[in-house]
Amino acid sequence: MSRPAAGRSTATSPTVKRQGLRRLLPHPLLFLALLVMWLLLNMSVSPGQILLGSLIAYGAAWTMTAFDMEEVRLKRPAAMIRLAGRVLVDIFRSNLAVGRIILFGLPKGRSSGFMTVSLDLASHHGLAVLAIVLTATPGTLWMNYDPARGDLLLHVLDLDDEQHWIDLIKQRYERLLMEIFE
Amino acid sequence: MTAAPELPVWTALLVSLLVVAGAAITLIGSAGLWRLKSFYARVHAPTLGATLGTGGVLVASMLCFSVLGGRWVLHEVLIAVFLTVTTPVTLMLLSRATLHRDRAETQDEAPPKAKD
């Protein structure tokens, strides 16, 4: 496979001029997440572990600059909490629905199949979260995304009403994701 | 055979409930792997075990060790985070590989490539 242009991987490109906090600490969210993970893994909040975890997280955050990825910037914490709540509810609901299908079979006349949804969401991070959400709710499976058209190919276990699934994704998840990431 | 840690009654009740519910949901998911007819339908089945099934057992384990040790034991959260992040990746890769193979062999079930 051919690699993308090698010149992109230098942190000196003009697009990544960092200001304020981000000059000292790139990817602050990643830093925080790694530190928390370290403390959880060691199950202690002693000063020594915090120092060691910070050092490791700091190194990892700087290593990430080599990839020159677009940084995660979250907006609207309220929308994040709403999304998390919705996803949690949907996990329970769709688990029940898929469990029923497995135990008793699909209702008569229904079948599973593929469908496409055209997304307006374009942020990479937003798409990644959408992929996690769709996989975490059993019954829908992310198959393919075409970035040029913004078309998402899905496989749905109970494809009774295509519009229902389109509404679910566009109204319930995509709007909030666009609020958070764009 | 039935050795178990000595927990207060409320914890024992909750842990028993969560652990059995989680295991039952995982079993239903794995049974789906066996019962469903086509591959694309079967890919949905393991997500049951990876979401609620794992969730139940992990929460039970957190509760059990937190009460047993008298302090918060939360490192099971890491397994949950790891599974939620990796399950989409594995399933996506697997189903895309299948799609690729089915298109190469022109099976009826796979949707055709988007027209350009």
Place this chain on the structure above:
Amino acid sequence: MSALFQSAPWATLMLGCAITLAQILLALAMVCASLRMLRGPRAQDRILGLDTFYVNTMLLFLTLGMRQGSNFYYEAAVSIALLGFVGTVASAKFLMRGEVIE
């Protein structure tokens, strides 16, 4: 009410039975996954079975840890989860391209 906050022999017995039941259910789930692994019919079904098998094993280890009240099983469960992910990704990539190392 205070009885709820003390341990009781019947509660411990019930917890033991519940964990045993959960282990039996998980073992049955592993049987289902391995049947799919053995039966196929195609390679992707076997890989899917293997992936499910890994997750079920991880859960079984967690229940074992709860029974023993020991933390060592947690670490085993973490490494099983990691290895399962890497193994499935490598196999899926093999299906896609016909080789793992390009």
